Amino acid sequence: MEELPLPPGFDAAKVQQAMRAFVSALGQDKVFLEDEDRIAYHDKFAIDDTHHLPLGAVAPTTVEEVQAAVKIANQYLLPLWPISRGKNLGYGGNAPLLSGSVVLDLSRMKKIEFDPESGVVTLEPGVGFYDLYDYLKQHDLPFWLSTPGNSWGSVIGNALDRGVGYTPYGENTKNICGLEVVLPTGEVVRTGMGAFPKAPTWGVYPFGFGPGWDQMFVQSNFGIVTKANMWLMPEPESLMGMDVEFDKPEDLKAMVDTIGPLRRERVLTQSPSIGNWLRAAAVVTRRNEWTDKPGALSDDVIDAIRKKFNIGWWGVSLRLYGREEINKAAYKVLEKAMNDIKPMLIKPTSWVKGQPKEHSGWTGTPMTFPMQNVNWYGGRGGHIGFSPIIPQDGTKALEQFNRTYSRYKEYGMDYQGSFAFGERHLINVNAMIFDKDDAEKMKRIDPFFRALVKDAEEMGYGEYRTHLDYMDLVAKTYSWGGGALNRLNEKVKDALDPNGILAPGKSGIWPNRLRKERGQ
Numbered sequence: 001m002e003e004l005p006l007p008p009g010f011d012a013a014k015v016q017q018a019m020r021a022f023v024s025a026l027g028q029d030k031v032f033l034e035d036e037d038r039i040a041y042h043d044k045f046a047i048d049d050t051h052h053l054p055l056g057a058v059a060p061t062t063v064e065e066v067q068a069a070v071k072i073a074n075q076y077l078l079p080l081w082p083i084s085r086g087k088n089l090g091y092g093g094n095a096p097l098l099s100g101s102v103v104l105d106l107s108r109m110k111k112i113e114f115d116p117e118s119g120v121v122t123l124e125p126g127v128g129f130y131d132l133y134d135y136l137k138q139h140d141l142p143f144w145l146s147t148p149g150n151s152w153g154s155v156i157g158n159a160l161d162r163g164v165g166y167t168p169y170g171e172n173t174k175n176i177c178g179l180e181v182v183l184p185t186g187e188v189v190r191t192g193m194g195a196f197p198k199a200p201t202w203g204v205y206p207f208g209f210g211p212g213w214d215q216m217f218v219q220s221n222f223g224i225v226t227k228a229n230m231w232l233m234p235e236p237e238s239l240m241g242m243d244v245e246f247d248k249p250e251d252l253k254a255m256v257d258t259i260g261p262l263r264r265e266r267v268l269t270q271s272p273s274i275g276n277w278l279r280a281a282a283v284v285t286r287r288n289e290w291t292d293k294p295g296a297l298s299d300d301v302i303d304a305i306r307k308k309f310n311i312g313w314w315g316v317s318l319r320l321y322g323r324e325e326i327n328k329a330a331y332k333v334l335e336k337a338m339n340d341i342k343p344m345l346i347k348p349t350s351w352v353k354g355q356p357k358e359h360s361g362w363t364g365t366p367m368t369f370p371m372q373n374v375n376w377y378g379g380r381g382g383h384i385g386f387s388p389i390i391p392q393d394g395t396k397a398l399e400q401f402n403r404t405y406s407r408y409k410e411y412g413m414d415y416q417g418s419f420a421f422g423e424r425h426l427i428n429v430n431a432m433i434f435d436k437d438d439a440e441k442m443k444r445i446d447p448f449f450r451a452l453v454k455d456a457e458e459m460g461y462g463e464y465r466t467h468l469d470y471m472d473l474v475a476k477t478y479s480w481g482g483g484a485l486n487r488l489n490e491k492v493k494d495a496l497d498p499n500g501i502l503a504p505g506k507s508g509i510w511p512n513r514l515r516k517e518r519g520q
């Protein structure tokens with residue numbers, strides 16, 4: 001047996017006591033403490049495999065069992081790390097931040113209730129995008145999902161980490177309308193209209209009366225979400241749009257300055273994402289088919305790859321959803337706007353209700369193929385992403401690209417970047433693909449990531465979401481008022497979680513008892 005990763009203040013005997021308490025409350029089949037369990041709950045894309053080691057896991061199936069687990073955690077001062085399906089690859093997967101934490105695996109809670117009248121689905125945390133997709137199909141319900149590039153995860157987990165999809169309902173966290181939450185002390189609360197004993201409007205009015213709390217449980221460690229109402233998009237009558245390719249890196253400026261206003265005016269209601277050639281190529285080919293030279297790829301290799309697959313330096317897909325007549329008119333607006341900035345290629349696409357659907361993120365079909373990009377270097381592939389929020393401004397986007405691309409070259413990495421439109425912002429996702437079997441290159445990832453955080457901080461840009469390794473680092477960049485926001489977060493944390501048992505360190509928020517672990 002491997003050495004146990006002990007939580008702070010624990011020895012092996014105390015671990016056994018706590019685990020016996022879990023077994024007697026939940027039953028043996030819901031408690032996992034073997035070596036292979038610890039491997040199963042370890043981050044598969046970890047940059048350093050010695051970090052974030054779970055002690056084990058417990059997998060409750062009801063709210064009462066979640067409460068029972070929380071009670072035991074409070075008794076023993078044992079940190080719990082909640083996950084829904086734990087497929088948050090690139091951000092820590094199913095592993096806890098603090099080594100020695102017990103993973104609270106909610107993937108067995110899989111109830112789905114749906115109100116076709118309002119288009120509101122009430123989900124438990126274990127419901128994956130594939131589960132919900134199958135459910136809608138089985139019951140012949142004309143609603144679409146908005147799926148992320150790795151749709152293996154849960155709908156709730158994705159919304160709680162502010163993951164995005166590609167339809168007009170792409171900002172999944174905005175589709176939350178009322179939560180049920182087990183607080184760190186074990187009480188259950190329902191937010192918004194759910195505070196009514198009978199609550200027919202729980203899933204339709206997000207604010208309730210008084211303060212709204214839904215976002216407080218997003219990217220935080222203030223509660224365990226056991227239920228969420230989410231809005232689904234009614235199936236549109238028509239879906240029209242175009243895939244557009246641009247030839248030069250500098251075209252990014254015009255693309256952002258042309259698409260941005262269309263998005264802000266809501267001619268476009270979905271969130272287009274401008275991606276570079278490698279985003280398209282890394283899922284269909286591998287690096288060693290093109291070169292064996294180390295360092296960032298040279299321009300002539302990039303040109304050869306682009307030529308083979310007929311892709312631009314940048315590509316973007318624009319889609320219109322809704323009534324056909326309106327889409328046809330809006331399409332003309334898009335077409336003119338794109339032609340004005342001289343694309344290399346425009347490929348139109350069009351669908352109407354009744355026709356077979358394209359299996360892609362644009363129709364909210366669950367998918368996993370974008371994860372193929374981790375095979376780019378060969379070996380045991382993985383990735384993390386550096387994703388600052390930047391203004392929706394072409395000049396600033398191009399500056400951000402130039403700065404970042406130079407860093408990729410400096411650290412000898414192939415650039416995979418994208419700029420995803422929100423309504424008023426861009427998320428600049430920079431994927432760092434790696435091969436875990438290449439020890440020399442793995443050593444470069446951490447300093448590379450830190451350099452990008454520093455560059456962005458100097459511009460006033462902060463990450464929207466980050467890997468467990470960098471939660472403290474990123475939280476520290478949100479430093480206005482001498483870190484006033486983090487002080488507020490930790491004041492709330494101490495009030496809600498006096499024993500500091502829930503997800504210590506998540507988003508840089510540490511409970512009083514464990515604050516000395518910050519930055520460790």
Ligand code: ADP
Nearest residue numbers: 082083084085086087088153154157158224225
């Ligand atoms: P997915 O199921 O989409 O793979 P994860 O389970 O990996 O998502 O969760 C993503 C992030 O959200 C993790 O940091 C996790 O701690 C947090 N999280 C997930 N589910 C819950 C939940 N039910 N309550 C509170 N936090 C959660």
